[in-house]
Amino acid sequence: MIDSRSRPKPMTALKPEVSARSFSTLVDRIPPSGIRRFFDLVLGAEDVISLGVGEPDFVTPWHIRAEAIDAIDKGVTSYTSNSGLLELRQQIAIYIHAQSGAIYDPNTEVIVTNGVSEAVDIVFRTLLNPGDEVILPEPAYVCYAPLIQIAGGVVVPFDTSATAFIPDPESIRSRITPKTKALVICSPSNPTGRTIPKSTMDELVAIAEATGIWIISDEIYSELAYDMPFTSVGAYPQLKDRSVILNGFSKSYAMTGWRLGYLCGPDSIVGRALKIHQYSALCASIVSQLAAVEALANGGVAVEEMRRSYHQRRNLFTAGLQEIGLPTHTADGAFYCFPQISHLGVSSEAFAMGLLERERVAVVPGNVFGLGGEGFVRCCYATRLDQLKEALVRMGRYVSYLKEAQR
Numbered sequence: 001m002i003d004s005r006s007r008p009k010p011m012t013a014l015k016p017e018v019s020a021r022s023f024s025t026l027v028d029r030i031p032p033s034g035i036r037r038f039f040d041l042v043l044g045a046e047d048v049i050s051l052g053v054g055e056p057d058f059v060t061p062w063h064i065r066a067e068a069i070d071a072i073d074k075g076v077t078s079y080t081s082n083s084g085l086l087e088l089r090q091q092i093a094i095y096i097h098a099q100s101g102a103i104y105d106p107n108t109e110v111i112v113t114n115g116v117s118e119a120v121d122i123v124f125r126t127l128l129n130p131g132d133e134v135i136l137p138e139p140a141y142v143c144y145a146p147l148i149q150i151a152g153g154v155v156v157p158f159d160t161s162a163t164a165f166i167p168d169p170e171s172i173r174s175r176i177t178p179k180t181k182a183l184v185i186c187s188p189s190n191p192t193g194r195t196i197p198k199s200t201m202d203e204l205v206a207i208a209e210a211t212g213i214w215i216i217s218d219e220i221y222s223e224l225a226y227d228m229p230f231t232s233v234g235a236y237p238q239l240k241d242r243s244v245i246l247n248g249f250s251k252s253y254a255m256t257g258w259r260l261g262y263l264c265g266p267d268s269i270v271g272r273a274l275k276i277h278q279y280s281a282l283c284a285s286i287v288s289q290l291a292a293v294e295a296l297a298n299g300g301v302a303v304e305e306m307r308r309s310y311h312q313r314r315n316l317f318t319a320g321l322q323e324i325g326l327p328t329h330t331a332d333g334a335f336y337c338f339p340q341i342s343h344l345g346v347s348s349e350a351f352a353m354g355l356l357e358r359e360r361v362a363v364v365p366g367n368v369f370g371l372g373g374e375g376f377v378r379c380c381y382a383t384r385l386d387q388l389k390e391a392l393v394r395m396g397r398y399v400s401y402l403k404e405a406q407r
C-alpha cells in the first residue's frame, strides 16, 4: 500500500503563479472605460433615467432590417472580401464624395470595419512606431488614448476647455515635435457636441500640410450637425495623402448593434491597415454589410427624420439646462451636451454619483474624457422627450440641493 504522505505533489503545485508579469504591461496600464463603469451602475436599477450611454433611441429603420432578414433567409452567410463587399465600398465612396467632394478608389482606398472602433484601432497600429506622438484635443471620446498607447504611441493631450472645446490651432502647433505623427479630431464631438468651424479646419489642415503630420478625423456624427455646418477633412484634397476619414453606421442609421464602420484614406495607409484587419477581423459581417448597402442607397429620409428629432430634443434640453442653472456651450451636433457643474462645489464624479443616488438620473462625469473634462458632465439627449423633461425636473432639484448645501 502506498503511503499518501509519500505521493508526489500534484503538478499544479509546481506551476508558477499567474501574476501581473503574465500579462502585457501596456494593457495593464490602461483603465477600463469610465462610460461603461457608469453604465454598469445603472444596469438593472429601477426608475433611472439614463442620459449616460451615447446610443440612438431609435431602432434601425425597417427597410434596412428587411434587407438583412432577406439575406439570412436566402442563406447569404459567407465571408466577404477582407476589405468588404465591393458594392458597399462603392456606395461609401459615392457617399463621401457627395458629402465632402473627396475622391476615394473603392478598390484600394476604403476598408469596411467592425464599427469605427476597429477603424480607430487599425489606423493607430498602422501609423505608429514606439514613441511616436499623437496630439489629442481633450475632452475626447474614450477610445483614442488607450488605442494609441496599445499601438505603442504616446498621447499628447491638450485641454480645449478654454476655447469652448474647439481645438485651438496655436495649441496644436506648439505641441508638434519631430516625433509627432498625427492629430486626432472628432467633429461633431463626443462628448461636447461641439463642431469645428470651417475656418479652424482650414488652419488645422494648413498646419498638417506644413509639418507633415496626419489628420485622423472621426466623422461618425457627421450626419448630426444642427447649427454649425460639418466640415470633413475630405474637403481638403491637398491633404489627401495624409488624412484618414473614419465613419460608420452606428449613430446616423441607428445601427450600433450591427458593428459596421469604415475608413477612407490614401492607398499607402489603407493597404497596410488591411493587413491588420485581414488577420485580426478577416471581414465585417456580410449581413451587416448588405444592410449598410441599403442604408446608404435608401436611408436618407430616415436619417433626416432622426436628425430633426435629435435637433428638437437638443433645443429643449439645452434650454432646460440653462434654466436650472447648468450653463452649456452650444451643442452644435451629435446628441450630447456638456454642461458645467464646477460652480456647485462638487467634482464631476461626485455630481454624477449624487445625481444618480438622489434623483435617479445617470450622466457621465466629464473627467473620464480627459483633460478639461473635470467640472463638466456629459448628457446624451437621445432619449424620449417626456424622459428628458422629467430628467430636467430632477436635475433642477439636485442643483437646488447642491446650492443650498453650499450656503
Ligand code: PLP
Pocket (backbone or CB within 6 Å): 054, 114, 115, 116, 117, 118, 141, 186, 189, 190, 218, 220, 248, 249, 250, 256, 259, 260, 261
Ligand atoms: N467614435 C466616436 C466619437 C463615438 O462616439 C463612438 C461611439 O460612441 C465610436 C467612435 C464607436 O462607434 P462604433 O459603434 O462605430 O464602433
